[in-house]
Amino acid sequence: MKSYYFCITLFCWLFVACSRPQIEITFRGFSNDTVIICHCPLKNYSTLGGDNDLSIIYDTLLMQNGIISLIPDKQPSLYVVSLNERPAHPIRMAIYPNDRIDMDIVRTEYNFQCRATGSEMVEGITDYMQTLRPTNDRIDSLYLLLEASPSDTYLLRQYNQLFDQRRLESARWIREHSSNPAAGIILRYAPLDSIPALCNILDEKILQSELSPLIEKCKDNACRYISTMQNREKIRQGVKAPDFTLCDPQGKEWTLSQLQGKWVVLDFWGTWCGYCLQGIPEMKKYESKYREQCTFVGIVCQDTRETWIAALEEYRMPWLQLYNPGKNDGGKDLSMVYGILGFPTKFIITPEGYIHEIFEGEDSAFYDTLDQLFK
Numbered sequence: 001m002k003s004y005y006f007c008i009t010l011f012c013w014l015f016v017a018c019s020r021p022q023i024e025i026t027f028r029g030f031s032n033d034t035v036i037i038c039h040c041p042l043k044n045y046s047t048l049g050g051d052n053d054l055s056i057i058y059d060t061l062l063m064q065n066g067i068i069s070l071i072p073d074k075q076p077s078l079y080v081v082s083l084n085e086r087p088a089h090p091i092r093m094a095i096y097p098n099d100r101i102d103m104d105i106v107r108t109e110y111n112f113q114c115r116a117t118g119s120e121m122v123e124g125i126t127d128y129m130q131t132l133r134p135t136n137d138r139i140d141s142l143y144l145l146l147e148a149s150p151s152d153t154y155l156l157r158q159y160n161q162l163f164d165q166r167r168l169e170s171a172r173w174i175r176e177h178s179s180n181p182a183a184g185i186i187l188r189y190a191p192l193d194s195i196p197a198l199c200n201i202l203d204e205k206i207l208q209s210e211l212s213p214l215i216e217k218c219k220d221n222a223c224r225y226i227s228t229m230q231n232r233e234k235i236r237q238g239v240k241a242p243d244f245t246l247c248d249p250q251g252k253e254w255t256l257s258q259l260q261g262k263w264v265v266l267d268f269w270g271t272w273c274g275y276c277l278q279g280i281p282e283m284k285k286y287e288s289k290y291r292e293q294c295t296f297v298g299i300v301c302q303d304t305r306e307t308w309i310a311a312l313e314e315y316r317m318p319w320l321q322l323y324n325p326g327k328n329d330g331g332k333d334l335s336m337v338y339g340i341l342g343f344p345t346k347f348i349i350t351p352e353g354y355i356h357e358i359f360e361g362e363d364s365a366f367y368d369t370l371d372q373l374f375k
Contacts, residue, residue, distance in 0.1 A: 020100070021071060021072050021097060021098050021099060021100055022069060022070070022071060022072070022100050022101070023069065023070050023071070023072055023079075023095060023099070023101045023103070024067065024068070024069045024101070024102050024103070025067065025068045025069075025081065025103040025104075025105060026066060026067050026102075026103070026104045026105070027063055027066045027067070027068075027105050027107075028066065028104070028105070028106045028107065029106055029107030029108075030063075030066075030083065030105075030107050032083070032084045033062055033063040034060060034061070034062060034063075034084050035060075035061050035062075035063065035068055035081065035082070035083060035084070036058065036059070036060050036061075036081075036082040036083075036084070037058075037059045037061060037068075037070070037079060037080070037081050037082070038056050038057065038058045038059070038079075038080045038082070039056070039057055039059075039073060039077045039078060039079045039080070039095075040053070040055045040056045040057065040077060040078060041055060041073070041075050041076070041077050042075075042076045042077060042078055042094055042210040042211060042213070042214065043075070043076075043210060043213060045078050045213070045214055046213040046214050046216065046217040047213070072095050072096065072097050072098075072099055072101075073095075073097065074097050075097065076094060076095075076096045076097070076210040077094070077095060078092060078093075078094050078185075078214075079091075079092070079093055079094070079095050080092050081103075081105075083105075083112070089111065089136065091103075091105075091114055091125070091129075092125070092185055093116070093121055093122050093125045093182070093185065094121050094181065094184075094185060094210070094211065095119070095121070095122070096119065096121075099118055099119050099122075100118050101116060101117070101118040101119065101122055102116065102117050102118055103115070103116040103122070104116070108137070109137075110136075110137050110140035110141050110144070111136060111137065111140045113129075113130075113133070114126060114129055115130075120180060120181055120182075121180075121181045121182050121185075122182075123182075124177060124180040124181065124182025124183070125182045125185065125186075127173075127177070127182075128170075128173050128177075128182060128186055131169065131173055132166060132169055132170070132173075135162060135165055135166050135169060136166070138162055139159065139162045139163065139166065142155055142158055142159045142162065143159070146159060164191075166189070167189060167190055167191045168191065170186055170189040170190045171190040171191060171194045171198060173186060174186055174187065174190060174198050174201075174202075175198070175201065178201045178202050178203055179203040179205075179206070181205075181206050181209065181211065183198075183202055183206060184202070184206050184209070184211035184214060184215050185211070185214075187199070187202075187214075187215060187218045188214075188218050192221070192222045192225040192226070193222065193225070193226055193229075194222075195218055195219055195221075195222035196219055196222055196223060196226075199215060199218075199219045202215070224333070224336060227336050228335070228336045228339055228340065228341060229339070231336060231337055231338065231339040232339025232340075232341070233339070234339070235338055235339040235355065235358070236355065236358075237355055237356065237357060237358065238354060238355065239354065239355055240353055240354055240355075241256060241266075241347065241349050241353055241354065241355050242256075242337050242338065243255055243256045243257050243353075244256055244334050244337070246299065246322035246323060246324060246334065247322065247323055248320065248321060248322055248323075249308075249309060249312060249321060249323075254297075254320065254322060256349070256353065257353065259295050259297070260351060260352065260353050261351055262293065262294060262295050262351055263293055263294040263295070263348065263349065263350065263351055263356075263373065263374075264294065264295050264296075264297060264347075264348075264349040265294055265295070265296045265297065265346060265347070265348055265349070265370075266297050266299060266338075266346065266347040266349060267283065267296065267297065267298045267299065267344060267346050268299050268301055268324075268334075268335055268338065268340050268343060268344060268345045268346070268347075269298060269299070269300060269301070269343055269344045270300060270301050270302050270303050270343055271300065271303050271307050271308060271310075271311040272302065272303065273343045273344060275343070275344060275361065275362045276343055276344045276362070277315070278362060279344060279362040280315050280317060282367060283296070283317070283319075284317065284318070286367055286370055287317075287318065287319045288318075290370055290374050291319075293373075293374045294370070294374070295319075295320065296319035296320065297319065297320045297321075297322060298317060298319060298320065298321045298322065299322050299324050299334060299335075300321070300322070300323055300324060301324050301326065301333070301334075301335045301340075301343065302326060302335075305323060308321075308323055341360075342360050342361060344361065344362060345358065345359065345360050345361075346358070346359045346363075346366050347359075348366075348369065348370070348373075356373075357369055
């Protein structure tokens, strides 16, 4: 009888041990035994404020005999596994509190192969990675060639074409697996102009799951991009610059039309944009040089009002500064109206209100043009 009860107890213990939530990752062929795993609740992922957001937990783990084990978070979370070898694509997948995930990562010639089991989500991610493996291998081989020859335009063109191909393959995978929850994670890799249509074919259970905020953010970004591209076709040299009404730091409203009569420079920038900040000293120099002939106007984008005010105090830019509230602050995003895809973007507007020239990026040609106009 004792033996019988012992067997029952042993079976129950083994059953609990085998079913206990766990993430176990086995690594094969890696020269570095350090792995960075970051994770954050799915409900917070769509509103993260950057890599330093307090919702993100970073764990630097050491392999023990090529294995790492950890317990899933107590709420559905997005996990990102990063390997300290190059080139390498971080592995992203949603893992739930009761999941028992087994992941096997093998080093290959250019990158690695990942196979995961234990949930529909991780098995979907595995299938997606296997589908894209030939394209990823070509991307990674070109990456290494470009490191040796960064100015090779032929290699760079091939590299960009492969990224476009991978986006199309991602969209195709979603269409073929629209009921797999992994589609909600993979959505961000599809071409932006395809995302609204892809959202329409996703299974309702995915749309109503914890992935919903992430899917909505992808869709919103895609719609913004589509709208920006449509407006971009209208914004060109010689057309009337769209009028607007924005507020300065004191809350006073300004319109573009009230500035007519002088040349105007519209500088679309952001405190988060390194090139924008690098260009401030040169902008100060040229604003001082040509303020009699031209009104400089800074239009901050994708920033909170508090961050914007702090930056104005720090950088002391003496020209007119206006706040573009954007959709998230309940306003109309002027950067979409002006078809802006990169920052900084500068417009030179004629005294009559027409676009004279557009400059994307911190471009010395902008300053040369001002010198030619006002010499």
